[in-house]
Amino acid sequence: MRAKLTLAFAGIFGATLIIFSVILYSIFANQSRDELDSVLLAVASSVSETIKETGIKTEILDQIEDINVPFTYASWEYIEIMDASGNIIIRSEELAADSLTISPDVREEVMKGNEVYRTVTVPSEDNLWDENGVRLIYHPAAHAKEKYIVVAAVPLSNVENQLSNLRLLFYFAIPFTILFSAVVGWLFSRRAYTPVKQLIAALESITAQNLSARLPVNPSGDEIARLAGELNKMIDRLENSFKVLKQFTSDASHELKTPLTILRGEIEVTLQKARTKDEYQSVLRDNLEEVSRLQSIVEGLLMLSKLETDRIILQKERVNLNEVVTDAVSKMSALASRKRIRIKVVVGQTFLTVIGDQKKLTNVFINLLDNAIKYSDEGSEILCTVGGNSEKAEVTIRDRGPGIPESELEKIFERFYRTDSSRTRGDSFSLGLGLSIARAVVESHRGKITVRSKAGEGSEFIVSLPIIIPP
């Protein structure tokens, strides 16, 4: 990541620098060459002007020598004056062995009154210019009726040397600057990535066995700090899930162990000697009870796990809540009458319709009624009401049983949780799963199940469900 970032940084910086340098160089080169041309034009026009006024005289060049054109790159200009046919009449002394000639097409153009620029690279006999050659201007001039051609020349070496120096500077400076930027980028990215590296190291040290550890959150509140904060929240949730899972596994194995141990003990004792048919039957009946318990535990757990992982497919249909409750009550009335318990039902005048799974909702109320009957004293009364408002339906089941201590009100919805009083009742079919399943079913219907109770004053379970047709 760091290398990629550095490469990208240096690459972008390098490309920008190269483009910038190329543009800068070409602007500079054009400007220098234009400047050279304007010097030539100034010199040639000044000579032409002199010719026009005074005609061709030998002193003319001395006059020209005085022309002072401010120019950075040309230390010296050479002058030639030709007649209309291109024969040299006068020329700078320095041009001893060299002569600047004119081609017929250039001569024709100058005769028309236009100046013409040319670059000549023929080597100089007297080393007046190097391989860069000279820049020339052919300029028209006239005196009386005679036409002349003024040729001014400036060696290109100064300009070209300046330009090649500039190129050289770029050739060294650009790679060096790119290298420098890469090094700076590398160091900078190291600084920027240090907190990420620390985060990775801290994350690597957190394992399933070490979920209580948290990532350090720096107080700057930057993105890294926020990331660490969010990861910590995620680890919180993971730790919680792990705890629940661990608890669940140990509870489940514990619950399964008891009936299995009883089963095994009964079978071993029975097999110690020959038994009568009645004895075998009695043992098998006991065995069946334990097997049923095991089956209930396994079924309950399976149901819970399906509900909690949303793997259960709820039959979503319109359900009349009054009907569901009266159905559950009628199914439990036989059990209630065995303990001489009266179940009083108060249903609303209008139908309360919810969307849900009729069978599973009925089971929720059966379960609550079963608990109410189980924990009520003989001859007491259970009150079951169905009501609601424009948003939700509410079913309450109230008993006059022993109630639930406040400290245990939330715990009773946990898997395998049973209050001490229910354990001491020695009810072998009290699994502590009924309320967890009821809560999971109600919640999968986007509803809520709560309990209000005081030890010694009975309990009231309230199931509220969102409704689609208000009363």
Ligand code: ADP
């Ligand atoms: P189970 O009834 O099989 O033990 P539940 O999950 O239905 O399991 O209930 C969990 C615990 O909540 C029960 O063991 C009991 O201690 C307590 N409980 C539930 N309903 C009542 C009630 N109506 N009155 C008193 N205690 C109750």
